[in-house]
Amino acid sequence: MTALKVNGRTQDVSAPDDAPLLYVLRNDLKYNGPKYGCGLSQCGACTVIIDGQAVRSCVTSIGSVVGQEITTLEGLGDMSAPHKLQKAFMDENAAQCGYCMNGMIMRAKVLLDNNPKPTDGEIRQALDGNLCRCGAHNRIVRAVLRASQEA
């Protein structure tokens, strides 16, 4: 049994220590937010926040994050009370398919936590390692800018 602290709740999982956090979050704890994109730390689809850092859960073993604060997309807000970033992505229709959206929002959350009023260029730099195949980049940047303007 490994105890993981996810979205403020400590939850026990029976998975080996070297199991990737992504699969444990998705399959054992049934979170939908983090997505499998590459499993190689190349795309950002699986991003979660651990102790304030954007982390790629596909290459993170559960054994390495015991006792740390893990936040998934679900931990930010839900449909009735979305986080300002989630709301901004809705308002800007900041997606085509939206498969990359989890990674974009989670990475942007860490950016805004550290730099509440980023410039367009700073947002692009921060998200440069998060891939989007649909070409929704400019909408995503607009959504992050919009969220940064919300109180």
Next chain:
Amino acid sequence: MNIETNRRDLLKGAGALVLAFELPASEAAAQQAAAAPPPLPGSLRNNPKVSSWLRIEADGKIRLLVGKVELGQGILTAVSQICADELDIDMKRLSITSGDTWLSPNEGTTAGSFSMPDCGTAVRAVSADARRILLGLASQKLGAEADKLVVSDGTVRAPDGKQTTYWELVSGQELEVPATGKSPTKPASARKYIGKNITRIDIPPKATGSLIWIQDLRPDGMVHGRVVRPPQYDAKLINADLDAARKLPGVIEVVRDGSFLGVVAQREEQAINAAAALRQSARWDMPKEAPASDTVHDWLLAQKTKDVVIKDQAKPANLTAAATIEQTYKRPFVMHASIGPSTAIGTLTEDGVMTVQTHSQSVFETGAAIAQMLGMDKTKVRMQHVQGCACYGHNGADDAAADAALLARAVPGKPVRIQWSRNDEHKWEPYNSAMLLKTKAEVDAKGDIIDWRFELWSTSHGTRPGNNAGNLLPARHLAKPFPMPEPVNGGPPNYAADRNAIPLYDFPGQKVTTHFISSFAARASSTRGLGAYSNVFAIESFIDELAARAKVDPLEYRLRHLKDERGRAVLQKAAETFGWSNFKKQPGRGRGIAFARYKNLAAFTAIVVEVDVNAATGKIRVLRAVAANDSGEVVSPDGVKNQIEGGLIQSLSWTLKEGVRYDASGVRSEDWTSYPILTFTEVPPVEVVLIDRPGTPFLGTGEASQGPTSAALANAVFDAVGVRVRDLPLTPARVKAAINA
């Protein structure tokens, strides 16, 4: 708005709760034939029953059933807007069932930018029909004339204050009628949703991690499958240590059938580990020789081709040529490269039904192909579309569905989830074919084009399952393999390899020849735009070269040769928005323009880009892009802009960076490092302007910007540094080599 994921409930409800406009199919057909009406609009043609599309449920829900599926193009939002407006209901009242082969109207494949023309048109007509029928009933019930009734969210009010609702009205046989396609539709002034920007219905759940993706389905008892693919297209499995794999933790079953090798395990990482062990132990018989990407254009020219002249218009005898110019353009294989790899869940239940949840674009035909592969009756295979990552064409989705079905058959009763790895997706999806294009023009003394010759060489752009197991990857690897059918090229009016090969310009003499190759250098199928991307690249690059030769502004030169009013309008609109006429040329910078009407019958798009080219490194920086688009009547302005901008950025990525590398050892582009795509810091600002044409037909939009973007970019590079790169992608090395040549 509520998108059903649990279709079983819906099926259960179908008998008792659904008070639908049912009419036996034979009777509907007979009525159709007797009246011999003009053909019904859009997809109604093949699905004429109202009840195939709309159901009014006793609890006040209205269910829209469609055969087209959501691929990230926003179609479910757009058809909801249409349905809600035509039926006078709130969008929240609608539930949608899309792409369920047991429930939805068969609208074929969701591709070719046909969703709005086919599905949007049908939904509009059928919703208007339903409203007319319902108002007729209300008129009787309320004792008021139908045109005096006011409807608000399905509640119908008479002038005297009496009221009823749609769901009270629909109670029996009287509603069972085939669609007419003739009921009046809403005038623009009476619409609440059409033409308005609203938040797409699928975005809130996606932004919050609510269940909407196929990846998020977790049926009870679900187990995980993985397939070990050969290292190379034609490699044959000699042996693998199946027993060792069976002993690994969590492994439930190991399946080998010919060269098809797969594993089912309790946990996902256990399936991945077992597949890795199988891969390591597997010995393959590798072909000695195979085509390589470096020499693909020689390979294209060396193949046996099927040659078809698709346009032949002799140059008038009175025109004499002052010069003849020829060029050759090339593009490599390019991949769809969805961010989310292909996923499916297959379950073989006790009743002998194989159910597959899939993000296939062609649930009906893929279901039939899977039935053939399994040797099952077609009616026993049920396909249910659930949203997956955008695919941009025929990617691995159908093959993953077939993988899931094969593994599910080995463990009856257990839902088997398949998710391809990044490596699987990159190496095994069917790519957009490499092409070679030769152009030749005769110009008069002024430099105007009097004769135009265009020849193209291409492998197939269409190997979708199409009811044939031989088009499913795993079916070809079985011990008793299903042979791949010989691919055919799609003909007019849409064309395939030769899509957009016929120019829209009014050149006096024109000849266009397709050299179609039915063999493969790499697996290939439909990818956003099919041949249009390459053909438009060549046409619009060449015309730019001829403009430069004639010393005429490239916009002016195009307009000289183009009579089509809507084509001219998008060119002028794009130029004006960009500031074409007062553009100040700076060293190392340039602008380029290009235009096409997708398929010569869908949306019109003109694109202008501005670039900065570093002459020392050859690196191109795209500074900004402008697109002008005419998609006919616009239902969702933001949706159209999103498609055009997304396609533009994707095409920039193809054009600047992408080419699949492969050789006898297999595909070498196997992840995002070996096959990089455009990233945030490389994406330019994009402005999209729409020319809305209310009252005109919907013209498909989704693929319209792929072609013009490529040529606009190459033309801008020429404007910036005076060199032409005709070999895609426009890598720094190629640009630098051209500058130094």
